[in-house]
Amino acid sequence: MNHLKVVLSGGLWFVGVPIGTARDITLRALDVLASADVLVAEDTRSLRKLMDIHGVPLNGRRIEALHEHTRDAVVERLVARAAAGESVAYASEAGMPLIADPGFELARMARAAGVGVTCAPGPSAVLTALVVGGLATDAFHFAGFLPASRNARKTALAGLAGVKATLVMYESPKRVAAMLQDASAVLGADRPATVCRELTKKFEEIRHDTLGTLADHYAATSVKGEIVVLIGRGQSKAVNEKDIESALELALRDMSVKDAAAFVAETFDVPKRQVYQQALSIARD
Numbered sequence: 001m002n003h004l005k006v007v008l009s010g011g012l013w014f015v016g017v018p019i020g021t022a023r024d025i026t027l028r029a030l031d032v033l034a035s036a037d038v039l040v041a042e043d044t045r046s047l048r049k050l051m052d053i054h055g056v057p058l059n060g061r062r063i064e065a066l067h068e069h070t071r072d073a074v075v076e077r078l079v080a081r082a083a084a085g086e087s088v089a090y091a092s093e094a095g096m097p098l099i100a101d102p103g104f105e106l107a108r109m110a111r112a113a114g115v116g117v118t119c120a121p122g123p124s125a126v127l128t129a130l131v132v133g134g135l136a137t138d139a140f141h142f143a144g145f146l147p148a149s150r151n152a153r154k155t156a157l158a159g160l161a162g163v164k165a166t167l168v169m170y171e172s173p174k175r176v177a178a179m180l181q182d183a184s185a186v187l188g189a190d191r192p193a194t195v196c197r198e199l200t201k202k203f204e205e206i207r208h209d210t211l212g213t214l215a216d217h218y219a220a221t222s223v224k225g226e227i228v229v230l231i232g233r234g235q236s237k238a239v240n241e242k243d244i245e246s247a248l249e250l251a252l253r254d255m256s257v258k259d260a261a262a263f264v265a266e267t268f269d270v271p272k273r274q275v276y277q278q279a280l281s282i283a284r285d
Helices: 027-035 044-053 072-083 104-111 126-131 148-158 178-188 210-220 243-253 257-268 272-284
Strands: 012-015 038-041 064-065 087-091 118-120 140-145 166-171 193-199 206-212 227-231
Touching: 012 027, 012 072, 012 104, 012 210, 027 087, 027 118, 038 044, 038 072, 044 064, 072 087, 072 104, 104 118, 126 140, 126 166, 126 193, 126 227, 140 148, 148 178, 166 178, 178 193, 178 210, 178 227, 193 210, 206 210, 243 257, 243 272
Parallel strands: 012 087, 012 118, 038 064, 038 087, 140 166
Antiparallel strands: 166 227, 193 206, 193 227
């Protein structure tokens, strides 16, 4: 299969690659891989295999490795080549570059050096999971990989408890059961969640239930593959009107009616208009 050999401007090109099925790559991504002066990959074997599948020749080029253990000197050398006018194309092991990926440091240093950065976008495990996961997509928060240690993981989950959006995170198959157990304990066993495994691959699995039920399932089940966990936003608890009244009385000692109403409405996650009318009534009294 022949791919278009295009003239790329010098600089840094980030290339989105499939998260599973090899045919999910874009034509533009293949053009960039065929044309770049320098090829860089988080996993050189994965990129070489992908290029072989699609018939993209190396033409004497060597795929350089860039991973989390790469020394700064390697990144500096790549940036220097891009600054000198060469086109440098970087691909993650899977999906979009820079998303929980070591390519971020390359992008940061390139921008600091005044090197142009562009992207040939492609698949994303985060967005794919949101599409098939069955949870709200109007707002979401990507938390990457949570800490491996239980105490640190629980602390991170507690910090996410108040986020008013669907939570999205990557997880290792070895830790997914423990993470779900901690999430169930910290965020609530009844909170809806979805575990997406091996997205776009032959053994793709989408399991939707409560955190408690999912935690029990994966505690008794050994799994493999790439995993994305979605956790639905928490439901607002019933608000006690007396608590709002007391909070307004305290706030009005130091704030205007408008500021006090805004502060209390945000604190209790209730409509500002409702609280403002109550604040006006208290102020008049």
